[in-house]
Amino acid sequence: MRLLSERRSAALVNDELALAAAREAFLAARDGATFPVVVAHGSDPANRFTVKSGAMPAGAGVKIGSYWPGNDALGLARHGSVVIVLDQRTGRVAAVVEAAAANAYRTAAADALAVQALARADARVLTVIGAGHQALHEARAVAKVRPIDTILIAGRRPAAAEDLARRLRAVTTASVAVAGVEDGCRAADVLVTATTARQPLFAAEWVRPGTHVSAMGADAAGKQELPTGLYARARLFCDLTEQSRTIGELQHAPATAAITALGDVLHGTAAGRTGADDITVFDSSGFALQDLALAAALLAEDARTTAASEDR
Incomplete structure (x- = not known):
C-alpha cells in the first residue's frame, strides 16, 4: 500500500x-x-x-x-x-x-474547467464573492484559463476581502481590487461564488447578459448562493445532475429547468454557450x-x- x-x-x-x-x-x-x-x-x-x-x-x-x-x-x-x-x-x-x-486545487479546477468550456473567450473581469480560503484558489485557477485582467473581491468581511486581494496580487498579474457585491456582479464577465451561504448572495438583475457564473458553495440540503430568478435567464450546467438537484445549488431550480452535465459538453454531445449574450450557470457540488x-x-x-x- x-x-x-x-x-x-x-x-x-x-x-x-x-x-x-x-x-x-x-x-x-x-x-x-x-x-x-x-x-x-x-x-x-x-x-x-x-x-x-x-x-x-x-x-x-x-x-x-x-x-x-x-x-x-x-x-x-x-x-x-x-x-x-x-x-x-x-x-x-x-x-x-x-x-x-x-482538495482546494481540485475544487477550483472544476470551476475553471467550466469557465474554459462555457465563458466567453474574451472574458476579462472576474468577480469572486467570498473571501475565505477557497476563494484564493478559485480566482487563481480561473485567471489561468481566460485573459482575466481585473479581479474583484466581494465579501461580507471587509478586512478578509482586503487580505485576499493582497494575497492574490502576489500570484497573478491581474489588477485586484475589493468591490461591493452589486458593483462586482454588474462588472463581471465571470462570477464565482465561494461561500457557505444559505440564502442568495445577489439579485438576479445584477448579472448582465454574457456572464458565466460558477457556484461551488452548495454541497448540502438548504445551502444556496444564487437567486432563483437567475434560472429563467440562464442556461444551466452541473457536474452530476441528480446530485446537483439534491445537495447542490440546483436544488433550488424549477423542476422543469433543463440542466446539462458539463461532461456532455466536453464530450461534444451537448451544446455549451450558444451566443455572446448567454448567461451560463455551472453548479459544482463535487463528486468522487x-x-x-x-x-x-x-x-x-x-x-x-x-x-x-x-x-x-
Whole structure:
C-alpha cells in the first residue's frame, strides 16, 4: 500500500495537474459510477464529514472530506481530505492520499474547467464573492484559463476581502481590487461564488447578459448562493445532475429547468454557450471521480519525480 502524506501531496499539486485531472473526471462521469453521498457528523454535531465514492478506469474508492471548526484552537486547518484508492483486482487498499491542500486545487479546477468550456473567450473581469480560503484558489485557477485582467473581491468581511486581494496580487498579474457585491456582479464577465451561504448572495438583475457564473458553495440540503430568478435567464450546467438537484445549488431550480452535465459538453454531445449574450450557470457540488482522478495524478507525479531523483 502506498501512502502519500499531506506534505507530499501539497508539494506535488498545481493548477495544471488539477485541471487535467478535473477534465479526466468529467469525461469519465458518463461511463463511470458514483454513489449517494453520505453526510455525517462526529460525536459533536459541529464536526462534520462527507463520504463520496465512485469507480472509473483510473481508480475506485472513497473520499472523506472533514470539517472540524475547533481545529483553529489546535493550529490545524478546519478542512481535511483523504482519498482511499482500492485495488480493483482484489478490493484491498492500494493507496491512501492525504489531500487537504490538493482538495482546494481540485475544487477550483472544476470551476475553471467550466469557465474554459462555457465563458466567453474574451472574458476579462472576474468577480469572486467570498473571501475565505477557497476563494484564493478559485480566482487563481480561473485567471489561468481566460485573459482575466481585473479581479474583484466581494465579501461580507471587509478586512478578509482586503487580505485576499493582497494575497492574490502576489500570484497573478491581474489588477485586484475589493468591490461591493452589486458593483462586482454588474462588472463581471465571470462570477464565482465561494461561500457557505444559505440564502442568495445577489439579485438576479445584477448579472448582465454574457456572464458565466460558477457556484461551488452548495454541497448540502438548504445551502444556496444564487437567486432563483437567475434560472429563467440562464442556461444551466452541473457536474452530476441528480446530485446537483439534491445537495447542490440546483436544488433550488424549477423542476422543469433543463440542466446539462458539463461532461456532455466536453464530450461534444451537448451544446455549451450558444451566443455572446448567454448567461451560463455551472453548479459544482463535487463528486468522487474528481478525487480519484486527482489521487491518480498525484500518485503518478510522485512516482515520476521520485524516479527522476533516483536517476540523478
